[in-house]
Amino acid sequence: MLDPFSDKAKRLVKEEFGGITELLLIIPSYVGIDQALERVLWVKSGEMPRDLLEMGDIQDLLTFYALLGALAFSPYGIEMELVKEANSRIYAKRLRRAGRISGTATELRTVDAGEIPSRDRTILERTHHHELPPDERDKLRLRYKIHLGKFLELWEGSLKEVYIREGYVYLTTEQALKLWEKSFERNFERAVNLLYEVRDELPSYYLQLYERLGEIAREYFKERLERMGSAEAGLLRFELFPPCVKIALGGVPAGLRNYAITVLLTSFLSYARLCPSPSRRDVRIRDCVGDLSVVEKEILPVIIEAGNRCSPPLFEDQPHEVKNIWYHLGFGLTDKPRLEDSGNSTWYFPPNCSKIRANAPQLCKPDRHCRNIKNPLTYYLRRLYIESRKGKQSTEGGENG
Amino acid sequence: MAELFREVTERERKHYYSKEWSAKKLPEFIVRTLEEREFGFDHTGEGPNDRKNVFMDVRDLEDYVRATAPYAIYSSVALYEEPKDMSGWLGAELVFDIDAKDLPLRRCAHLHEHGQVCPICLEDAKELARDTLIILKEDFGFENVHVVYSGRGYHIRVLDEWALRLDGKAREKILAYISAAEELNYKRDIDSNMIMLSSGYYRVFRLRFGYFIKRISKSHLENFGLSPRQIQDTIENKEKIYQEFVLNAKSPNVSFPSSLKRPPRKGKKRSGLMILLNASSTFSKAYFDGRVTVDVKRILRLPSSLHSKVGLIATYIGPSEKKLERFNPFKDAVPGFRKEEVREAYEEWVEEHGDEM
Numbered sequence: 001m002l003d004p005f006s007d008k009a010k011r012l013v014k015e016e017f018g019g020i021t022e023l024l025l026i027i028p029s030y031v032g033i034d035q036a037l038e039r040v041l042w043v044k045s046g047e048m049p050r051d052l053l054e055m056g057d058i059q060d061l062l063t064f065y066a067l068l069g070a071l072a073f074s075p076y077g078i079e080m081e082l083v084k085e086a087n088s089r090i091y092a093k094r095l096r097r098a099g100r101i102s103g104t105a106t107e108l109r110t111v112d113a114g115e116i117p118s119r120d121r122t123i124l125e126r127t128h129h130h131e132l133p134p135d136e137r138d139k140l141r142l143r144y145k146i147h148l149g150k151f152l153e154l155w156e157g158s159l160k161e162v163y164i165r166e167g168y169v170y171l172t173t174e175q176a177l178k179l180w181e182k183s184f185e186r187n188f189e190r191a192v193n194l195l196y197e198v199r200d201e202l203p204s205y206y207l208q209l210y211e212r213l214g215e216i217a218r219e220y221f222k223e224r225l226e227r228m229g230s231a232e233a234g235l236l237r238f239e240l241f242p243p244c245v246k247i248a249l250g251g252v253p254a255g256l257r258n259y260a261i262t263v264l265l266t267s268f269l270s271y272a273r274l275c276p277s278p279s280r281r282d283v284r285i286r287d288c289v290g291d292l293s294v295v296e297k298e299i300l301p302v303i304i305e306a307g308n309r310c311s312p313p314l315f316e317d318q319p320h321e322v323k324n325i326w327y328h329l330g331f332g333l334t335d336k337p338r339l340e341d342s343g344n345s346t347w348y349f350p351p352n353c354s355k356i357r358a359n360a361p362q363l364c365k366p367d368r369h370c371r372n373i374k375n376p377l378t379y380y381l382r383r384l385y386i387e388s389r390k391g392k393q394s395t396e397g398g399e400n401g
Numbered sequence: 402m403a404e405l406f407r408e409v410t411e412r413e414r415k416h417y418y419s420k421e422w423s424a425k426k427l428p429e430f431i432v433r434t435l436e437e438r439e440f441g442f443d444h445t446g447e448g449p450n451d452r453k454n455v456f457m458d459v460r461d462l463e464d465y466v467r468a469t470a471p472y473a474i475y476s477s478v479a480l481y482e483e484p485k486d487m488s489g490w491l492g493a494e495l496v497f498d499i500d501a502k503d504l505p506l507r508r509c510a511h512l513h514e515h516g517q518v519c520p521i522c523l524e525d526a527k528e529l530a531r532d533t534l535i536i537l538k539e540d541f542g543f544e545n546v547h548v549v550y551s552g553r554g555y556h557i558r559v560l561d562e563w564a565l566r567l568d569g570k571a572r573e574k575i576l577a578y579i580s581a582a583e584e585l586n587y588k589r590d591i592d593s594n595m596i597m598l599s600s601g602y603y604r605v606f607r608l609r610f611g612y613f614i615k616r617i618s619k620s621h622l623e624n625f626g627l628s629p630r631q632i633q634d635t636i637e638n639k640e641k642i643y644q645e646f647v648l649n650a651k652s653p654n655v656s657f658p659s660s661l662k663r664p665p666r667k668g669k670k671r672s673g674l675m676i677l678l679n680a681s682s683t684f685s686k687a688y689f690d691g692r693v694t695v696d697v698k699r700i701l702r703l704p705s706s707l708h709s710k711v712g713l714i715a716t717y718i719g720p721s722e723k724k725l726e727r728f729n730p731f732k733d734a735v736p737g738f739r740k741e742e743v744r745e746a747y748e749e750w751v752e753e754h755g756d757e758m
């Protein structure tokens with residue numbers, strides 16, 4: 001089987017289609033929207049159709065990447081969760097059927113005889129426990145090993161749970177699959193983050209696909225959404241902001257002020273609060289809210305306060321800068337905006353990390369959540385997503401608790 | 402009376418850095434990465450407040466040190482693209498810090514207060530450092546490992562490529578493994594014989610337990626809540642437990658006296674054995690200064706520099722257990738101007754307490 005993030009898949013994409021962007025451009029002429037949706041439609045019933053399991057490599061890549069392309073419009077939304085879960089299950093099932101894990105993006109190797117001292121094997125695999133049925137014993141076999149460095153990037157548990165020797169971690173099939181799932185998840189998020197960059201160039205096919213995914217996801221996660229509310233537009237969670245935004249909020253010296261406050265904070269706070277995952281670039285504030293009170297009561301005061309924390313305070317010696325804030329929010333150069341004005345200028349989108357690094361390196365102090373992130377807004381969305389999952393686990397995990 | 406440890410004078414510092422020290426004494430692993438490290442200096446004895454220094458050439462460092470004869474010299478464990486503003490983090494050594502002045506289970510509690518050191522606790526720190534070195538090499542497969550005498554303990558510094566890249570979370574996991582900080586569970590770990598494995602966490606656990614069992618006293622055992630019988634049996638069987646359980650990985654059922662298999666008294670759930678094993682992991686957490694391991698931006702005392710507070714040299718020992726085994730801080734880490742004084746004090750000390758070592 002083909003792991004869509006493996007080196008083999010990457011080679012295939014490159015050789016057969018000329019690259020990921022090219023692949024995304026030709027997918028609409030090969031894969032119908034309904035066809036792509038088949039990869040997720042089954043999750044509600046839990047019954048995976050056979051042809052999904054037996055699909056050819058190329059067909060598999062095309063339908064899988066069709067869904068990924070659609071997710072570019074909403075990284076870390078429930079659509080992403082749906083696609084990730086359904087496809088992780090498809091690939092995991094294929095791996096189980098194949099009976100061995102190989103050719104995946106996880107660097108697992110098979111264990112040679114004699115690598116593990118026989119007494120340790122006896123204890124770990126319970127070789128002499130004849131009361132155990134053969135398939136139970138089979139589950140205990142240490143079949144795979146992975147270098148500790150790679151392992152630590154993926155494993156969330158403690159090192160006490162695994163057998164470690166000479167720089168390698170030895171794993172049973174189940175543990176190896178768990179690790180593969182983790183790496184699939186990682187690669188999946190990384191891919192979505194990358195595609196987020198090119199979403200403006202994608203054909204409308206993907207937007208349609210994304211909208212259909214939204215319907216299915218809302219249906220599938222219905223109970224959870226009712227219980228939790230969606231992780232979409234909502235009150236700002238300052239503790240989940242990326243480091244650059246936190247630095248900007250704390251006030252910055254003169255040379256950095258305009259960039260940090262007017263460019264970064266204004267765009268970040270407004271999108272994060274009003275429209276965290278816009279499906280198109282030319283969205284306007286009036287497409288997201290019915291009046292300006294949220295902007296005036298929740299967003300502007302935070303910007304003004306951060307400006308006051310700058311040295312010297314931004315709006316004291318540059319009072320006209322407030323107009324500039326409204327301009328960046330899409331209302332044109334004004335200090336008395338009305339909702340109808342929204343669209344008079346462009347509602348600036350938060351700059352990418354690479355831009356921030358180039359224009360204001362002092363703001364870029366990456367923390368561990370910044371890994372694979374390309375835009376401050378996806379950082380925030382990702383952390384909101386992780387938080388919502390934590391909430392889900394603590395409400396649903398009661399029985400094992 | 403001659404003293405083993407004493408604060409050195411400014412004049413002595415100047416003498417050391419101009420006459421005895423040269424950049425040639427720096428270990429190669431520092432010199433090779435010099436331009437990527439941040440250097441910190443303590444000029445007054447109040448802490449390293451002159452930080453973010455960068456030296457593009459060892460001669461620059463040499464000139465600076467000669468000219469200022471600082472109270473203490475530190476360099477970052479992290480490597481940076483721009484060490485002068487600590488940005489462009491390229492990685493950080495994986496470090497374990499065993500500070501002899503903070504060790505639990507002191508054998509020398511009757512000799513000095515907590516927070517000071519003597520040859521006995523330094524010897525104990527060395528044993529912990531040796532076990533750590535073994536685990537790092539055999540379990541983790543590290544090859545680029547360096548041991549440094551820090552002045553009052555030991556630093557173990559790992560520079561293997563993949564260790565440099567580890568994030569704080571991964572370092573925390575490694576620290577928990579190295580220090581055998583996780584408690585055992587009877588069914589999963591003992592009953593299933595996992596504790597007898599010759600690799601992995603359980604072996605580390607037994608090594609740390611070995612250190613523990615050799616040093617616990619009657620009063621410790623009383624504090625753990627063991628019964629008088631269990632206490633007596635444990636004390637009398639220390640050597641047997643060490644030989645069989647720690648060294649030969651035999652089952653606790655044969656290595657420990659049978660009285661420990663029961664709870665100390667009626668109504669208690671845990672057996673004496675589990676109380677003892679888990680007390681060991683409680684102590685092992687304190688063998689390392691965990692902040693040093695987890696903090697990827699820390700600065701550490703520079704090998705070859707003078708530890709002015711104690712009057713000894715932070716000394717590069719090397720990569721092997723053998724070198725560590727042979728190392729004696731009172732011979733190998735003494736600055737020339739204190740040779741005579743330390744020799745005399747050490748002889749006096751050995752005469753008085755040598756049999757306790």
Ligand SMILES: [Zn+2]
Binds near residue numbers: 513518519520522523
């Ligand atoms: Zn002592």
